[in-house]
Amino acid sequence: MGTVRLYRVGLFTDVYLPNLNGVSTSVYLLCRELRRMGHEAWVIAPWFPDAPEREEGVVRVQSLPYPFYERHRIALPSTKHLPTEFEVIHTHTPLNLGVWGLHLANKHEIPHVSTFHTHYEKYAHYVPGLAFLDRFTHIVPRLARAFYNRADVVIAPTQPVKALAESYGIERPIQVIPTGIDTEILERAPTPPSPWPPGARRLLTVSRLGKEKSVDVVLHAFREIRRSVDAHLVLIGEGPEEEALKQLAAELGILEHVTFLGPVPYHAIGGYYRLAEVFLFASATETQGLVLWEAQAMGVPVVAVGAEGVLEGVQSGVSGYLVPPHDAAALAARAVDLLQDEARRQRFSQKARAFATARSSARIAEEIVATYEEAREILRAEPKRLIFPFPRLPENTYPSSRRGF
Numbered sequence: 001m002g003t004v005r006l007y008r009v010g011l012f013t014d015v016y017l018p019n020l021n022g023v024s025t026s027v028y029l030l031c032r033e034l035r036r037m038g039h040e041a042w043v044i045a046p047w048f049p050d051a052p053e054r055e056e057g058v059v060r061v062q063s064l065p066y067p068f069y070e071r072h073r074i075a076l077p078s079t080k081h082l083p084t085e086f087e088v089i090h091t092h093t094p095l096n097l098g099v100w101g102l103h104l105a106n107k108h109e110i111p112h113v114s115t116f117h118t119h120y121e122k123y124a125h126y127v128p129g130l131a132f133l134d135r136f137t138h139i140v141p142r143l144a145r146a147f148y149n150r151a152d153v154v155i156a157p158t159q160p161v162k163a164l165a166e167s168y169g170i171e172r173p174i175q176v177i178p179t180g181i182d183t184e185i186l187e188r189a190p191t192p193p194s195p196w197p198p199g200a201r202r203l204l205t206v207s208r209l210g211k212e213k214s215v216d217v218v219l220h221a222f223r224e225i226r227r228s229v230d231a232h233l234v235l236i237g238e239g240p241e242e243e244a245l246k247q248l249a250a251e252l253g254i255l256e257h258v259t260f261l262g263p264v265p266y267h268a269i270g271g272y273y274r275l276a277e278v279f280l281f282a283s284a285t286e287t288q289g290l291v292l293w294e295a296q297a298m299g300v301p302v303v304a305v306g307a308e309g310v311l312e313g314v315q316s317g318v319s320g321y322l323v324p325p326h327d328a329a330a331l332a333a334r335a336v337d338l339l340q341d342e343a344r345r346q347r348f349s350q351k352a353r354a355f356a357t358a359r360s361s362a363r364i365a366e367e368i369v370a371t372y373e374e375a376r377e378i379l380r381a382e383p384k385r386l387i388f389p390f391p392r393l394p395e396n397t398y399p400s401s402r403r404g405f
Helices: 022-036 096-108 120-126 130-137 139-148 159-167 183-188 215-225 242-251 266-275 290-297 308-312 328-339 342-357 361-381
Strands: 008-012 040-046 058-061 063-065 073-075 088-091 112-115 153-156 174-176 201-206 231-236 258-262 278-281 302-305 320-323
Touching (some): 040 073, 073 096, 153 159, 153 361, 159 174, 201 266, 215 242, 266 290, 290 302, 320 328, 328 342
Parallel strands (some): 008 088, 153 174
């Protein structure tokens, strides 16, 4: 094997720690692994009130609060924030900092790799009026297409996400590279005081509390589970739906059996996985299901919705079960199957750990560096692509195809 070229890499993201979610975690792990490999990697992220004053490899950009979601910030980038002259731009968002990264890549004629993380239409409700507008104009996939077609290489975490990107009309080379997990951090996490009451079966959900995550389905399933099993559900995460979900739990008569634990730092979350017996997850919009991999790496069988990238995140019938979207009864039935058959649950636990630990963040970082090499070669070989940065709205309000302008 030849010598690996070392790069100065800018990882541009509009969401980052301490705002814990799949994108934040994946960017953190990638930056850490790139630095371990000898690359000079920097995360360019919005300033966040809870962020540490000093973070190795992180540059915080001045930001403003987003009025429609309290845990999101709008970045106000400027060149004074750049810590070095980058040789590769890797964007993780098509929003403010992603567009800035695209601009820098074009201006300095350097490779641009972009990760297509999620189903963007499912998040349109966070922008007032956008979901309604998208229903008639399909503006969300049009904007995504305009952004990602300016990249040299696009990364998708799963095959279903690659198909989604292609359905948007993205025509750049798309490499399927899953998000890595850090089993060392998970294993090193201290065991916390148990939030589960003694004697109750221990169910866990880790999720942002947003509409698109379908945590309400988990609560409906949990009510059914309790008809057969004395169980308690711990829910880790925060988001705009928290109060509504607490109200729903009260209406379902399960509030006293549900603990809303709030956010847990990434370095500590492994302790909660370690204590859990079954992990529940109902999001039908998931594209990579990072928490599913984390739970399985800690030996926790998963019962999840079989949609989007989750299809590749669970070995159904081996490391857990997949059920149809929005089917609370099926979610409950599979969880009860595991809780009432300890030999099966233990067998699934062993298979889950073996399945997930093969997905190390170090190995994934090596694959991503290979895409940087590919992007460098493409940039060298291709003429500069002249693509308008933003799409025109169609004259016909009801287009027959999502792919045409």
